Amino acid sequence: MPSFSAIVIGGGTNGLACAGRLAAKGCRVVVLEAGAVAGGGAAVREFAPGYFAPALAHTTRGVDARVMAGMALERHGLGFHPALATCVLNAEPLSVMRGKTTGADAAAYAALIAKLSEFARVLAPFRGLTPPRLTSSGNEWGKLARLGLGIRALGKADFREFLRMILINVADVAEDELTDDRLKGLLAFDATLGAWLGPRSPNSLILLLNQLACGPDILVPKGGMAALAAAMVRAAEAAGVVVRCNAAVARVLVTEDRACGVELESGEVLAADKVISAISPRTTFQKLVGPRHLDAGFFSRVQHIRSRGGAAKLHLALTAAPDVPDLQARMVIAPSVRVVEEAFNPVKYGEVPKAPVMEFVVPSAFEGDLASEGHHVLSAIVQFAPHAPKAGLEAARAEMLENTLAVLEAHVPGLRGLVAHAELLMPQDIEARFGMVGGNWHHGELAVEQMLFLRPLREAAQYGTPLPGLYLAGAGSHPGGGINGSAGWNAAGMVLHE
Amino acid sequence: MNDLTHFEVPLRQTPFHARTAVLNKLNRWGPWAGYMTALCFGDEAMEHTAIRNGASVYDLCPMVKYRVTGAEAAAFLDRLTIRNAGKLPVGSVHYTVWCDDEGRVLDDGTLFRHGVGDYLICCQERHLPWLLASSAGYDVAVREVTEEVAALSLQGPCSASVLDAAGFDVWGLKPFRMVRFAFQGGKVTVSRTGFTGDLGYELWMEPAQALPFWDHLFASGAPWGIRPIGTDALNLARIEAGFIITNMDFIPADQALREDRARSPFELGLDWMIDWDKGHFTGRRALLAEKEAGSDWALVGLDVPGNISAEGSILYHGKKREAGFVTAAAWSPSVKRSVALAQVEAKYRKGDDLWVEIYALRELQYVKLMLPVTVVERPFFNPARKRATPPGRF
Numbered sequence: 060m061p062s063f064s065a066i067v068i069g070g071g072t073n074g075l076a077c078a079g080r081l082a083a084k085g086c087r088v089v090v091l092e093a094g095a096v097a098g099g100g101a102a103v104r105e106f107a108p109g110y111f112a113p114a115l116a117h118t119t120r121g122v123d124a125r126v127m128a129g130m131a132l133e134r135h136g137l138g139f140h141p142a143l144a145t146c147v148l149n150a151e152p153l154s155v156m157r158g159k160t161t162g163a164d165a166a167a168y169a170a171l172i173a174k175l176s177e178f179a180r181v182l183a184p185f186r187g188l189t190p191p192r193l194t195s196s197g198n199e200w201g202k203l204a205r206l207g208l209g210i211r212a213l214g215k216a217d218f219r220e221f222l223r224m225i226l227i228n229v230a231d232v233a234e235d236e237l238t239d240d241r242l243k244g245l246l247a248f249d250a251t252l253g254a255w256l257g258p259r260s261p262n263s264l265i266l267l268l269n270q271l272a273c274g275p276d277i278l279v280p281k282g283g284m285a286a287l288a289a290a291m292v293r294a295a296e297a298a299g300v301v302v303r304c305n306a307a308v309a310r311v312l313v314t315e316d317r318a319c320g321v322e323l324e325s326g327e328v329l330a331a332d333k334v335i336s337a338i339s340p341r342t343t344f345q346k347l348v349g350p351r352h353l354d355a356g357f358f359s360r361v362q363h364i365r366s367r368g369g370a371a372k373l374h375l376a377l378t379a380a381p382d383v384p385d386l387q388a389r390m391v392i393a394p395s396v397r398v399v400e401e402a403f404n405p406v407k408y409g410e411v412p413k414a415p416v417m418e419f420v421v422p423s424a425f426e427g428d429l430a431s432e433g434h435h436v437l438s439a440i441v442q443f444a445p446h447a448p449k450a451g452l453e454a455a456r457a458e459m460l461e462n463t464l465a466v467l468e469a470h471v472p473g474l475r476g477l478v479a480h481a482e483l484l485m486p487q488d489i490e491a492r493f494g495m496v497g498g499n500w501h502h503g504e505l506a507v508e509q510m511l512f513l514r515p516l517r518e519a520a521q522y523g524t525p526l527p528g529l530y531l532a533g534a535g536s537h538p539g540g541g542i543n544g545s546a547g548w549n550a551a552g553m554v555l556h557e
Numbered sequence: 558m559n560d561l562t563h564f565e566v567p568l569r570q571t572p573f574h575a576r577t578a579v580l581n582k583l584n585r586w587g588p589w590a591g592y593m594t595a596l597c598f599g600d601e602a603m604e605h606t607a608i609r610n611g612a613s614v615y616d617l618c619p620m621v622k623y624r625v626t627g628a629e630a631a632a633f634l635d636r637l638t639i640r641n642a643g644k645l646p647v648g649s650v651h652y653t654v655w656c657d658d659e660g661r662v663l664d665d666g667t668l669f670r671h672g673v674g675d676y677l678i679c680c681q682e683r684h685l686p687w688l689l690a691s692s693a694g695y696d697v698a699v700r701e702v703t704e705e706v707a708a709l710s711l712q713g714p715c716s717a718s719v720l721d722a723a724g725f726d727v728w729g730l731k732p733f734r735m736v737r738f739a740f741q742g743g744k745v746t747v748s749r750t751g752f753t754g755d756l757g758y759e760l761w762m763e764p765a766q767a768l769p770f771w772d773h774l775f776a777s778g779a780p781w782g783i784r785p786i787g788t789d790a791l792n793l794a795r796i797e798a799g800f801i802i803t804n805m806d807f808i809p810a811d812q813a814l815r816e817d818r819a820r821s822p823f824e825l826g827l828d829w830m831i832d833w834d835k836g837h838f839t840g841r842r843a844l845l846a847e848k849e850a851g852s853d854w855a856l857v858g859l860d861v862p863g864n865i866s867a868e869g870s871i872l873y874h875g876k877k878r879e880a881g882f883v884t885a886a887a888w889s890p891s892v893k894r895s896v897a898l899a900q901v902e903a904k905y906r907k908g909d910d911l912w913v914e915i916y917a918l919r920e921l922q923y924v925k926l927m928l929p930v931t932v933v934e935r936p937f938f939n940p941a942r943k944r945a946t947p948p949g950r951f
């Protein structure tokens with residue numbers, strides 16, 4: 060029976076970041092990935108013969124700087140195309156780059172983004188921190204105090220503004236500060252991207268701050284998302300990590316009340332001093348560990364970690380370039396706050412919105428080899444899709460696809476005529492294929508009541524879990540998901556610390 | 558009445574109410590788990606005497622009962638409770654407790670194993686949400702059956718003779734075992750269990766059998782002066798036996814509002830039941846940590862000078878420093894001493910220089926007493942007849 064000092068379950072970007080950091084400190088680490096390639100949300104998928112699209116994530120706000128440097132990812136081939144502009148598709152399209160745009164609201168928008176970026180700047184260091192415990196002992200008090208002081212140092216007026224806005228909803232902010240529906244819609248869309256919230260839901264602004272804290276720019280890796288994952292795999296392997304694909308973990312093994320290894324679905328058993336799960340916390344505890352090794356209160360709270368996904372993924376195989384203002388921009392269709400809110404309303408009742416909102420990129424405009432000469436692929440994140448469709452998955456998927464294509468056609472005339480093949484992944488499809496419970500972007504909703512020391516639950520918020528020897532390292536832990544590796548890197552720090 | 562207005566209707570009556578109501582000369586009733594229950598039928602001293610010197614009958618119907626069935630019933634109960642439920646032989650009963658994740662006691666109760674995958678939990682408080690949550694992932698069904706089972710507790714040195722006269726041969730029945738008898742076309746289960754610390758049996762039947770069974774039992778027991786008893790007399794007997802009651806001697810962890818009120822099995826003197834080797838159970842890790850770090854509280858038995866009950870009193874170390882409080886106390890007719898159950902801060906568990914401040918009511922005037930107490934072993938009253946098999950024939 061092979062023995063490692065640590066087993067990492069799940070070869071997504073968080074699992075790889077965690078493994079890389081551990082191996083760099085001399086641990087013998089194996090990453091066990093269920094899929095045929097590592098990468099998780101950052102993988103490539105041939106969704107139609109000869110057409111390749113990013114499996115889930117198609118852009119990133121940047122890999123955590125600690126991961127970039129710690130794993131020397133540049134040296135292992137990771138680079139990025141120039142930052143993408145955002146193009147708000149409309150009768151009059153609007154181009155936006157960070158806080159810069161045109162039109163009547165240009166100054167107001169610049170000021171708003173500057174203010175939000177300032178808030179994001181003081182919040183950003185929290186992303187790299189092990190969440191504090193609500194007890195007097197065991198916290199990094201020095202660090203916490205410094206970060207707290209950082210917020211306080213905003214200055215009196217900004218600090219007051221920070222406190223006013225931190226838990227506010229994005230719709231109010233947009234209405235207060237802007238007049239241009241295109242910008243208001245964009246703000247509403249960006250804040251709720253990957254969330255199970257509408258722009259009028261409480262606390263929706265903080266999600267936008269979290270995104271800005273990851274990075275100001277929207278990036279596409281050179282070679283595509285899969286190249287990012289591949290660079291991480293190379294870096295991890297260079298540090299001594301063994302990455303094993305087609306190795307789905309069926310069970311965490313426990314002896315003497317300690318996680319001591321895993322059993323694969325093939326029946327193979329691997330032993331390790333520490334088992335680190337970089338997959339969904341709910342799956343980890345409910346399926347891999349099971350109730351027999353966990354307290355009843357904890358186990359039932361695990362079942363109640365909210366994990367509803369509202370994002371669907373659309374892949375289109377196109378026979379020619381779509382008619383958009385800029386093939387290398389991120390296109391957003393979110394005409395107003397109201398339209399975004401109304402796209403969210405139906406999913407509360409398990410229904411499909413008539414006019415979904417979305418962002419899309421054309422990956423083939425960056426990499427020539429994703430489709431044959433002259434052909435293109437379009438990758439869209441479409442919101443909101445019901446995670447538990449009343450009409451059943453098949454009917455809801457068909458309706459969602461039709462409504463999405465209709466909205467696309469209205470904004471990109473002639474697009475439907477170019478579609479050779481279309482694939483829509485509903486939240487349930489995403490759960491089935493990627494293991495994200497409920498199809499949720501963050502392996503568990505990122506919402507104020509599931510953040511920091513409550514993420515995913517109080518008892519497991521510092522990456523350790525009630526089961527000694529078992530740790531969490533995926534998007535379900537602080538600071539949540541996205542293609543950045545932060546949670547995995549933090550978790551490794553905690554494992555090394557112990 | 559509907560699900561939302563149930564609290565507006567009067568307390569329920571037990572299946573024995575038609576008999577207990579006419580015997581309750583004082584009409585003294587109290588609430589117990591949604592039922593009305595007799596506190597005293599007429600004379601508490603005589604009722605206590607029946608427990609210790611004859612045969613007494615207590616209506617046990619309001620006791621909360623859950624039936625646990627299924628292939629993984631034993632595994633479920635082993636995760637739920639601190640004791641080893643899998644090792645409990647079929648046809649046996651054990652006392653047990655269950656805890657929350659923090660290792661704080663939610664309730665105590667008795668666990669009856671009727672079959673390999675068929676158990677009955679009897680307890681004081683209601684726990685269905687917790688039991689159902691605990692059953693997630695187990696092939697087990699948990700159902701509240703409080704209303705489906707009628708029960709009497711027959712306690713006292715003559716109780717075996719009474720049963721014999723009623724046609725139930727229990728001479729060979731050992732403590733914590735049970736046996737089933739035919740009765741008027743149905744079945745009655747007799748377990749050698751009770752809450753008095755004396756020889757005694759609990760009798761379990763379907764509600765439809767309740768009244769005929771009562772009549773038969775009282776007719777058979779007449780020569781031994783069989784007598785219905787209320788909660789007051791039973792409470793006195795249980796204090797003598799040193800037994801604790803949920804929500805009297807400790808507060809269930811899920812009901813405690815103040816964080817420092819919940820207690821662990823260590824703190825209630827129940828840690829002897831913990832099976833550390835059976836695998837994981839809810840609260841195990843917290844309890845293991847407490848075992849290493851030590852506990853904050855201890856439950857002790859006290860010998861109190863004089864004859865005034867120390868009920869509700871505060872304990873002091875060196876007459877000055879608060880050290881704990883009395884949870885139950887009485888002047889015990891059986892041992893002719895004033896005894897008490899108390900929670901004390903763990904460092905005072907030995908009882909050195911421990912004092913009780915009693916407010917004694919003497920002709921409508923309170924008099925403050927400060928008396929030295931001694932920590933003593935429980936039970937205060939522990940007759941050999943409680944264990945003897947076969948029990949004595951009286």
Ligand SMILES: Cc1cc2nc3c(=O)[nH]c(=O)nc-3n(C[C@H](O)[C@H](O)[C@H](O)COP(=O)(O)OP(=O)(O)OC[C@H]3O[C@@H](n4cnc5c(N)ncnc54)[C@H](O)[C@@H]3O)c2cc1C
Pocket residue numbers: 068069070071072073074091092093094097098099100101115116117118119120253306307308309337338368370371372440489493494495498499500501502532533534535539540541542543
């Ligand atoms: C529709 C959609 C679009 C998204 N778009 C973006 C985007 O554009 N930009 C962005 O930054 N983020 C995006 N995200 C979010 C992002 O994909 C995730 O937050 C991110 O992938 C989380 O990384 P991770 O490493 O924690 O988990 P994952 O990427 O989910 O990786 C987990 C890995 O574990 C594997 N696994 C699961 N179960 C087992 C098992 N039992 N044994 C072994 N391996 C197992 C899976 O195969 C997977 O490879 C999107 C999410 C969704 C749902």
